[in-house]
Amino acid sequence: MPQGAGPAGLDAQGICAWFGRTQVLDDVTLSVPPAMVTALIGPSGCGKSTFLRILNRMHESTEGAQMAGEVYLSGEDIYGPGHRLTDVRKQIGMVFQKPNPFPSMSIADNVTAGLGLTNTKVSRSAKVALVEECLTRAGLWSEVKDRLDRPGAALSGGQQQRLCIARSLAVRPKVLLMDEPCSALDPTSTRRIEDTIAELKDEVTIVIVTHNMQQAVRVSQRAAFFLAEPGTPGGIVEQGTTVDLFEHPQDPRTSDYVNGRFG
Amino acid sequence: MTTLYAVPPVAEADTPRPAPRTPRRIRRFTAEDRFAAIGSFLGSLALVYIGYLHILYFSGVLGFLVCWYVTFMVLYGVVVSVSNPRPIVVERLVTSTLYLASAVVVLALGSTVLYTFAKGWRALVHLNFFTRDMAGVSPTAPLTQGGIFHAIVGTVIEVGIAVAVSVPLGIGTAVYMTEVRGRASKLVRTIVESMTALPEILAGLFVYVVLVIGFGLSKTGLAVSAAMAVTMIPIIARAGEVALRVVPGGLREASSALGATHWKTVSRVVLPSAAAGLVTATILAIARGIGETAIPLICSGASSFTNYDPVNEPMNSLPLMAYTEYSTHEPLAIVRAFGASSVLLTMVLILFVVARLLVRDRGARR
Amino acid sequence: MTATVDLLPPATPPSEPRQPRRLSSGLQPSDRIFHGGVTSIGMVVLALTGAIGLFLGYQSIPTLHHYGLRFFTQTQWLPQLDKIGIAAVLVGTVEVALVAMVVAFPLALMFALFITDYAPKRMKSWLISTVDLMAAVPSIIYGLWGFFLLQPHAINLARWLSQYFGWFPLFHVDTDPNAAVWQQSRYTSSAFIAGLAVSMMAIPLACAIMRGVFDQAPLGEREAAMALGGTRFGVARTVVLPFAKGGVIGGTMLALGRALGETAAVLIIISPAYAIKPRVLEAGTQTTSALIAGNFGNATKSQLSALLTAGFVLFLITLAVNSVAAVFIRRSRSGTGTEI
Numbered sequence: 001m002p003q004g005a006g007p008a009g010l011d012a013q014g015i016c017a018w019f020g021r022t023q024v025l026d027d028v029t030l031s032v033p034p035a036m037v038t039a040l041i042g043p044s045g046c047g048k049s050t051f052l053r054i055l056n057r058m059h060e061s062t063e064g065a066q067m068a069g070e071v072y073l074s075g076e077d078i079y080g081p082g083h084r085l086t087d088v089r090k091q092i093g094m095v096f097q098k099p100n101p102f103p104s105m106s107i108a109d110n111v112t113a114g115l116g117l118t119n120t121k122v123s124r125s126a127k128v129a130l131v132e133e134c135l136t137r138a139g140l141w142s143e144v145k146d147r148l149d150r151p152g153a154a155l156s157g158g159q160q161q162r163l164c165i166a167r168s169l170a171v172r173p174k175v176l177l178m179d180e181p182c183s184a185l186d187p188t189s190t191r192r193i194e195d196t197i198a199e200l201k202d203e204v205t206i207v208i209v210t211h212n213m214q215q216a217v218r219v220s221q222r223a224a225f226f227l228a229e230p231g232t233p234g235g236i237v238e239q240g241t242t243v244d245l246f247e248h249p250q251d252p253r254t255s256d257y258v259n260g261r262f263g
Numbered sequence: 264m265t266t267l268y269a270v271p272p273v274a275e276a277d278t279p280r281p282a283p284r285t286p287r288r289i290r291r292f293t294a295e296d297r298f299a300a301i302g303s304f305l306g307s308l309a310l311v312y313i314g315y316l317h318i319l320y321f322s323g324v325l326g327f328l329v330c331w332y333v334t335f336m337v338l339y340g341v342v343v344s345v346s347n348p349r350p351i352v353v354e355r356l357v358t359s360t361l362y363l364a365s366a367v368v369v370l371a372l373g374s375t376v377l378y379t380f381a382k383g384w385r386a387l388v389h390l391n392f393f394t395r396d397m398a399g400v401s402p403t404a405p406l407t408q409g410g411i412f413h414a415i416v417g418t419v420i421e422v423g424i425a426v427a428v429s430v431p432l433g434i435g436t437a438v439y440m441t442e443v444r445g446r447a448s449k450l451v452r453t454i455v456e457s458m459t460a461l462p463e464i465l466a467g468l469f470v471y472v473v474l475v476i477g478f479g480l481s482k483t484g485l486a487v488s489a490a491m492a493v494t495m496i497p498i499i500a501r502a503g504e505v506a507l508r509v510v511p512g513g514l515r516e517a518s519s520a521l522g523a524t525h526w527k528t529v530s531r532v533v534l535p536s537a538a539a540g541l542v543t544a545t546i547l548a549i550a551r552g553i554g555e556t557a558i559p560l561i562c563s564g565a566s567s568f569t570n571y572d573p574v575n576e577p578m579n580s581l582p583l584m585a586y587t588e589y590s591t592h593e594p595l596a597i598v599r600a601f602g603a604s605s606v607l608l609t610m611v612l613i614l615f616v617v618a619r620l621l622v623r624d625r626g627a628r629r
Numbered sequence: 630m631t632a633t634v635d636l637l638p639p640a641t642p643p644s645e646p647r648q649p650r651r652l653s654s655g656l657q658p659s660d661r662i663f664h665g666g667v668t669s670i671g672m673v674v675l676a677l678t679g680a681i682g683l684f685l686g687y688q689s690i691p692t693l694h695h696y697g698l699r700f701f702t703q704t705q706w707l708p709q710l711d712k713i714g715i716a717a718v719l720v721g722t723v724e725v726a727l728v729a730m731v732v733a734f735p736l737a738l739m740f741a742l743f744i745t746d747y748a749p750k751r752m753k754s755w756l757i758s759t760v761d762l763m764a765a766v767p768s769i770i771y772g773l774w775g776f777f778l779l780q781p782h783a784i785n786l787a788r789w790l791s792q793y794f795g796w797f798p799l800f801h802v803d804t805d806p807n808a809a810v811w812q813q814s815r816y817t818s819s820a821f822i823a824g825l826a827v828s829m830m831a832i833p834l835a836c837a838i839m840r841g842v843f844d845q846a847p848l849g850e851r852e853a854a855m856a857l858g859g860t861r862f863g864v865a866r867t868v869v870l871p872f873a874k875g876g877v878i879g880g881t882m883l884a885l886g887r888a889l890g891e892t893a894a895v896l897i898i899i900s901p902a903y904a905i906k907p908r909v910l911e912a913g914t915q916t917t918s919a920l921i922a923g924n925f926g927n928a929t930k931s932q933l934s935a936l937l938t939a940g941f942v943l944f945l946i947t948l949a950v951n952s953v954a955a956v957f958i959r960r961s962r963s964g965t966g967t968e969i
Contacts, residue, residue, distance in 0.1 A: 039842075056856065058852065058855065058856060061852070061855060063750055086858045086860055086863075087858070088856035088858075089855065089856055089857065089858040090857070093856060093857070094852075094856035096849060096853065096856075098849050098851060100847070100849035100850045100852070100853040101853075102850060102853070102854075102867060102868065102871075103850075104871035104872070112724065112868060113854075113857065114857035114858060116863075116867070117854060117858060117859035117860075117863040117864075117867060118857070118858045118859070118863075164853065167853075167857065168857065171857060171858060221879070259881050
């Protein structure tokens with residue numbers, strides 16, 4: 001796996017997903033260009049989060065989950081035999097819907113938690129610099145800089161989520177996946193995080209799942225519309241630049257969705 | 264322009280559908296990993312075999328195993344670190360150790376069960392072992408004479424009485440702890456939790472002091488039952504409380520909303536919902552009770568006669584008999600001791616399987 | 630035609646501020662009986678516990694009156710000479726229990742972690758059943774197993790330990806381990822071997838509680854650690870073990886409480902010796918419960934009182950240990966969901 005700083009693109013080909021016997025995704029192909037934000041939109045329950053979790057190999061940690069297809073990061077299939085699970089996840093990070101900072105650690109330790117987990121050796125001074133850098137990029141530094149020793153869980157919801165973003169950034173991923181990161185937060189925190197996403201995209205490729213269409217319009221440059229008919233696996237109906245998808249959708253279902261007629 | 268998906272329209276019978284994809288097999292362990300593990304396993308075994316036995320002349324199985332483990336860890340660690348970063352090496356070594364620890368525990372239990380049956384087998388093959396008691400039979404008598412009938416009878420009667428007493432009290436306490444609010448019930452819960460860990464010998468002592476010294480009764484099966492009940496009640500109460508707590512509050516509310524009194528809610532709704540859990544709690548308590556040795560040691564005499572009367576004469580029981588036979592140190596008596604232990608173990612196993620089936624049943628019905 | 634909306638008349642402010650209404654609970658008679666009956670059962674159990682402590686304490690009065698504090702410092706148990714004390718017995722009790730916990734703690738912890746995080750899912754319920762079965766096996770069976778199967782092998786280990794680590798008082802044995810024909814009887818019936826047998830009862834207890842709390846570690850945090858690139862052990866280290874601290878300590882202490890009071894296995898294995906010695910590998914020791922069980926049969930009235938006093942001390946110790954354990958489990962993050 002080539003190690004290098006900077007955002008990378010993801011290429012998903014023919015992705016299918018099963019939970020046990022039930023197929024939830026059928027033949028999804030998506031190209032995620034580097035250094036921009038791609039949004040996955042669609043009504044709830046059509047497989048967007050499942051697809052996202054396939055992109056960093058989190059899907060297989062669920063009991064009974066299976067997948068088919070390939071996901072290429074910088075030209076190499078992350079599901080191939082030569083790629084270690086832990087390396088893949090270091091390169092492709094994830095921020096979850098419900099903020100989950102480690103409560104037994106301080107704020108600073110939370111940020112550097114990924115280093116300890118992947119046994120990346122960093123000197124003490126480098127660690128301090130890293131904490132400041134990541135918290136700044138996540139838009140949290142000014143608020144917590146004088147209480148870095150406080151437990152990570154003693155923050156508001158929006159702050160916790162930004163802490164989780166900082167934590168993911170500390171391992172220097174090439175891609176950052178975000179699974180409805182603002183759905184559990186208030187509007188002010190949501191705006192803060194959207195600003196953060198806009199600032200991050202030049203350094204990290206971002207894929208964000210959201211069922212808030214206005215957020216998709218605000219935040220992303222490209223978008224893909226997922227849909228699942230009842231009883232059938234989900235898939236992408238239409239994809240393109242965000243502007244095109246919202247203003248000139250070709251498929252009537254896309255047009256219905258982005259105009260709020262369902263979902 | 265957006266890209267549309269080539270989603271095939273519904274029901275076009277003549278268009279051949281693409282072959283449906285099958286799930287991909289994701290290999291966590293490569294062939295190289297497997298070789299590393301197996302190679303280290305065998306290599307360390309060979310190394311230790313030569314070193315331990317032929318170079319250093321140590322003896323003892325335990326030492327061999329310890330040396331083998333250490334050698335394996337070193338060898339495996341080195342092999343894995345050749346092509347893997349440190350977190351993976353640590354992960355592999357930890358995984359090996361966890362597998363080993365689990366194997367040790369499972370083996371210990373397995374060896375206990377198998378050894379008990381193996382040593383008791385010689386006695387178990389004789390029918391008289393189950394149908395006769397030890398009246399007039401000396402410890403050195405051959406295995407074709409005597410048996411544990413009186414001990415089986417004693418165990419069954421003693422446990423039966425103990426169950427009859429402890430189930431109502433235990434479940435009643437459990438109901439008290441869950442259904443009645445208040446500081447007193449919290450206190451009771453704390454006390455019950457402490458009581459589950461009361462050493463059985465103290466329960467026996469207590470009953471002895473109260474019943475035998477206090478009331479002047481003699482050492483009988485009833486005393487044993489009372490002491491058993493003292494240990495069983497907290498177990499039933501605590502496990503029963505858990506079973507009752509798990510019953511969803513919504514059920515209770517629905518019953519109240521229909522106008523039922525608290526008592527009706529409990530007896531018609533809560534208890535039946537928790538029935539499987541309560542029965543499991545009782546079975547586990549019984550398993551605990553029938554295996555207790557210290558209680559019969561203190562509270563009853565080890566008679567060799569079959570006695571169906573719990574109130575008057577001393578009564579033998581399986582664990583007590585196993586102990587007394589063992590303490591004669593006569594080889595045949597020791598076989599009898601293992602035989603009695605085997606019967607005891609079988610009873611516990613049956614109870615256990617029954618409890619497990621009940622749990623599975625409850626899980627399936629949900 | 631405009632629709633009219635009926636408006637409520639404007640509320641007149643009350644003359645006094647409103648107070649909560651006192652509602653009568655209106656318990657039916659059957660409920661009163663129910664509550665009364667169930668409460669009395671609870672009280673009976675409560676009284677029972679208090680009674681045990683009271684009776685044992687009451688029976689201890691003559692002994693304490695006669696011997697005073699010497700009862701706790703005297704190591705010998707010679708009723709004929711009127712020299713009895715539980716100093717050696719208490720030390721022996723603690724030694725056996727500690728040996729059991731030193732063996733049981735790591736095994737229980739590793740087995741519990743294995744069951745929750747490492748075992749293939751199909752095996753999980755079987756492994757849980759193994760733990761429960763281990764807890765249900767009667768202690769006399771572990772005693773016989775320990776004496777007949779384990780002891781011959783364990784004394785080799787004891788000899789090896791005393792051979793190479795005998796300079797440390799704990800592992801010293803009063804015999805020559807290097808002799809060509811070494812004295813096996815100096816290594817049998819020791820606190821060490823009794824501790825090994827007792828550990829078989831401590832392991833399932835500690836393991837069940839630890840497993841319960843490991844299972845409750847929040848999935849969100851687990852996934853966060855995985856998404857950062859953590860290995861399974863990394864996830865355990867970062868999320869599961871910190872979460873389960875309280876349960877681990879509490880479970881260990883509960884198992885310790887059980888080990889302190891264990892009777893049958895100890896009775897079978899040890900040979901009674903009354904001396905305060907740290908040499909756990911050496912033959913001969915005594916625990917409180919074995920003392921009581923062993924001397925009960927032919928005890929005179931005053932000896933009985935002494936035994937009951939020893940029992941009372943054991944009662945207080947186990948009560949203290951278990952209460953502390955319950956506090957740890959309650960206070961921990963996993964407290965509310967754990968069943969001990």
